[in-house]
Amino acid sequence: MAKKITIALAGNPNSGKSSIFNMLTGARQHVGNYPGVTVEKKEGLFKYAGYKITAVDLPGTYSLTAYSMEELVARTFIIDEQPDVVVDIVDSSNIERNLYLAIQLIEMDVPLILAFNMSDIAKQKGLVFDIEQLSGLLEARIVSTVGSKGKGKTELLNAIIETARQEKTERIHKINYGDEIETELAIIEPLITNTEQQLAEKYNSRWLAVKLLEQDSEITEKIRNKELLEAVTTSIEHLRTIFGDEPEIIIADRRYGFISGACQETIKSTVEARHSRSDMIDAVVTNRTLGLPIFLLLMYLVFFLTFKLGEYPMGWLEQFFGWAGATIANFWPAGSESWLKSLLVDGVIGGVGGVIVFLPNILLLFLAIALLEDSGYMARAAFIMDNIMHKIGLHGKSFIPMLIGFGCSIPAIMGTRILENRRSRLTTIMVIPLMSCGAKLTIYMLIIPAFFPHQWRGPVLWLIYLTGIVLAIICIKVLRLTIFRGETIPFVMELPPYRMPTLNSVLIHMWQRGWMYLRKAGTIILAISIILWAAGSYPKPGQKSLEGLNPEQAQQTKLRYSVIGRFGQAIEPVLKPLGFDWKIGTALIGATAAKEVFVSQLAIVYAVNETTDKSGKSVAPTLREKLQANYTPLTGFCIMLFCLISTPCVATVVMTRQETNSWAWAFFQFLGLTALAYTLTFIVYQFGSLIV
Ligand code: GDP
Numbered sequence: 001m002a003k004k005i006t007i008a009l010a011g012n013p014n015s016g017k018s019s020i021f022n023m024l025t026g027a028r029q030h031v032g033n034y035p036g037v038t039v040e041k042k043e044g045l046f047k048y049a050g051y052k053i054t055a056v057d058l059p060g061t062y063s064l065t066a067y068s069m070e071e072l073v074a075r076t077f078i079i080d081e082q083p084d085v086v087v088d089i090v091d092s093s094n095i096e097r098n099l100y101l102a103i104q105l106i107e108m109d110v111p112l113i114l115a116f117n118m119s120d121i122a123k124q125k126g127l128v129f130d131i132e133q134l135s136g137l138l139e140a141r142i143v144s145t146v147g148s149k150g151k152g153k154t155e156l157l158n159a160i161i162e163t164a165r166q167e168k169t170e171r172i173h174k175i176n177y178g179d180e181i182e183t184e185l186a187i188i189e190p191l192i193t194n195t196e197q198q199l200a201e202k203y204n205s206r207w208l209a210v211k212l213l214e215q216d217s218e219i220t221e222k223i224r225n226k227e228l229l230e231a232v233t234t235s236i237e238h239l240r241t242i243f244g245d246e247p248e249i250i251i252a253d254r255r256y257g258f259i260s261g262a263c264q265e266t267i268k269s270t271v272e273a274r275h276s277r278s279d280m281i282d283a284v285v286t287n288r289t290l291g292l293p294i295f296l297l298l299m300y301l302v303f304f305l306t307f308k309l310g311e312y313p314m315g316w317l318e319q320f321f322g323w324a325g326a327t328i329a330n331f332w333p334a335g336s337e338s339w340l341k342s343l344l345v346d347g348v349i350g351g352v353g354g355v356i357v358f359l360p361n362i363l364l365l366f367l368a369i370a371l372l373e374d375s376g377y378m379a380r381a382a383f384i385m386d387n388i389m390h391k392i393g394l395h396g397k398s399f400i401p402m403l404i405g406f407g408c409s410i411p412a413i414m415g416t417r418i419l420e421n422r423r424s425r426l427t428t429i430m431v432i433p434l435m436s437c438g439a440k441l442t443i444y445m446l447i448i449p450a451f452f453p454h455q456w457r458g459p460v461l462w463l464i465y466l467t468g469i470v471l472a473i474i475c476i477k478v479l480r481l482t483i484f485r486g487e488t489i490p491f492v493m494e495l496p497p498y499r500m501p502t503l504n505s506v507l508i509h510m511w512q513r514g515w516m517y518l519r520k521a522g523t524i525i526l527a528i529s530i531i532l533w534a535a536g537s538y539p540k541p542g543q544k545s546l547e548g549l550n551p552e553q554a555q556q557t558k559l560r561y562s563v564i565g566r567f568g569q570a571i572e573p574v575l576k577p578l579g580f581d582w583k584i585g586t587a588l589i590g591a592t593a594a595k596e597v598f599v600s601q602l603a604i605v606y607a608v609n610e611t612t613d614k615s616g617k618s619v620a621p622t623l624r625e626k627l628q629a630n631y632t633p634l635t636g637f638c639i640m641l642f643c644l645i646s647t648p649c650v651a652t653v654v655m656t657r658q659e660t661n662s663w664a665w666a667f668f669q670f671l672g673l674t675a676l677a678y679t680l681t682f683i684v685y686q687f688g689s690l691i692v
């Protein structure tokens with residue numbers, strides 16, 4: 001008994017489906033443009049290698065939405081008849097457009113073969129495919145054919161038989177639709193499996209979820225469950241507000257992005273033939289020689305603007321907190337020693353205010369990141385980094401969570417979920433804290449203006465960020481060669497088309513992150529500020545020991561006597577070789593809880609004798625003057641270097657534990673980075689001292 005196999009031939013119109021059908025079945029079906037009859041599907045029977053094969057030539061479609069009759073016929077056949085193999089006839093001379101259908105078949109999770117037809121024309125056009133890599137990325141067999149000449153027949157037949165015999169395996173690569181859409185999918189997909197069991201058995205549930213977000217009428221009609229329908233409506237509404245566009249369009253964009261990324265990696269064009277606007281921009285932006293300089297220049301621009309534009313609102317906020325502190329202090333008679341006054345003025349306003357003044361910088365940085373993300377440049381940045389990343393043993397995709405790390409390590413570590421390989425993922429998580437997050441920016445914002453002349457501020461900030469990136473690269477290399485050794489599986493980098501970022505979406509992104517920062521200032525940092533204030537104010541030395549001292553000396557004596565002062569002094573010998581004194585030591589301890597606390601703690605340490613200042617002078621400039629008077633620029637730089645590398649904040653450690661599912665990795669990260677910070681700062685300070 002010969003086994004029976006059904007195969008479906010799908011593909012864009014004029015990709016050569018009928019030619020391939022004829023080639024396989026030996027029929028003489030009409031070939032060529034033939035409008036009007038495309039809706040029909042045609043069946044043919046033939047035998048090969050002991051199999052009875054039924055081939056079905058489906059109508060030509062560009063997509064598998066339910067918009068046209070052709071699409072519906074093709075889709076219904078593939079879903080309802082469940083052919084053993086779907087052969088997607090791809091016009092390989094026009095690959096990006098043709099792969100859109102392929103991507104949808106991949107998402108439907110059908111057993112798929114791609115026939116790269118028109119390979120003769122592709123060759124004429126000078127296109128060279130890395131078939132093996134592309135096939136790996138798409139997880140489908142690829143066979144080159146020339147349908148009109150019957151070339152590739154045996155290869156195609158063998159591939160069909162093999163695919164039909166194969167056990168179905170889970171796909172590794174899924175198109176990543178981006179955080180926002182993925183979040184909604186993660187809500188809808190389980191709802192489908194729970195409420196629409198019959199559908200979920202028949203169709204791939206992720207595919208269903210995507211279709212629902214795309215507002216596919218045919219699939220939506222099949223849904224009976226009210227709760228699910230409501231969830232879908234909410235998700236769509238939510239996505240509409242974020243993107244200012246229909247989710248369907250964004251989803252299509254991501255698919256094109258996936259294709260574009262896959263093609264950039266696997267197709268070389270010996271003849272330059274680029275058309276679309278995105279391609280034209282990409283020709284410059286992702287250019288081999290220009291790409292990296294443009295990327296670095298853009299990054300530099302971002303930091304320059306963050307600094308320059310942020311100066312003005314920062315000045316206003318400083319004045320505001322200075323005024324607020326003075327106003328509150330005025331409730332008490334001059335020279336009063338009230339603990340409540342000290343708590344409010346030094347602890348709360350000094351601490352939290354010292355952190356909030358940097359909000360404009362943070363917002364500007366996040367604005368820039370949101371603009372780069374929404375315009376589609378971020379994906380290019382990852383693409384540009386892909387070459388370098390491959391050299392150090394990671395995929396360029398790892399660069400995306402690392403870029404998010406410039407905002408905050410927490411979402412960045414969560415963002416590593418897009419990496420499928422555990423070793424790549426762990427490596428990326430380990431180095432994410434080396435990306436200067438928004439909280440570390442507050443430290444740089446305090447230190448840089450205090451020690452560096454105007455024209456050097458931008459470059460120094462840029463240098464610090466760059467140091468983090470370079471260190472991350474070195475660490476990755478080392479980790480990949482040692483504990484996280486192993487192969488990198490290739491996968492696709494999505495390159496969505498460039499789009500004008502919508503004001504709405506950029507503002508939402510900026511605000512979400514800015515709000516996180518503010519909330520942190522109002523909660524964790526407020527609490528820590530108060531604890532640190534208490535630890536810095538108590539126990540108090542006896543009145544006697546303060547007699548005859550000027551206010552400055554009295555302040556130092558009090559601080560030395562306090563809990564935190566004692567602790568700082570205890571660790572001072574360890575910090576001395578880095579150029580840090582015990583006061584910086586106390587701030588470093590605070591920074592472990594949250595990086596911004598470094599600033600608020602220094603503000604508290606140095607602000608206490610400033611409260612009687614009647615001119616209403618604000619705390620932050622005074623703090624800078626104090627730092628200037630007490631430390632050298634070298635120490636200033638070392639502070640930034642140490643804070644850049646050292647101990648990730650508590651929240652990051654917890655997140656690492658959560659995402660790696662192991663305290664061991666969390667501690668490894670914590671201790672490893674601290675040791676690295678110590679060593680490097682030691683070297684810089686010791687060598688620096690010799691030179692300066
Ligand atoms: P369909 O619309 O997908 O069924 O495409 P057809 O099979 O009708 O083919 C469209 C046109 O492309 C016809 O003129 C074919 O002869 C031609 N054709 C099909 N395959 C190839 C190929 O591999 N190379 C070249 N040069 N032409 C092809």
Ligand code: MG
Nearest residue numbers: 017018031032
């Ligand atoms: Mg045809």
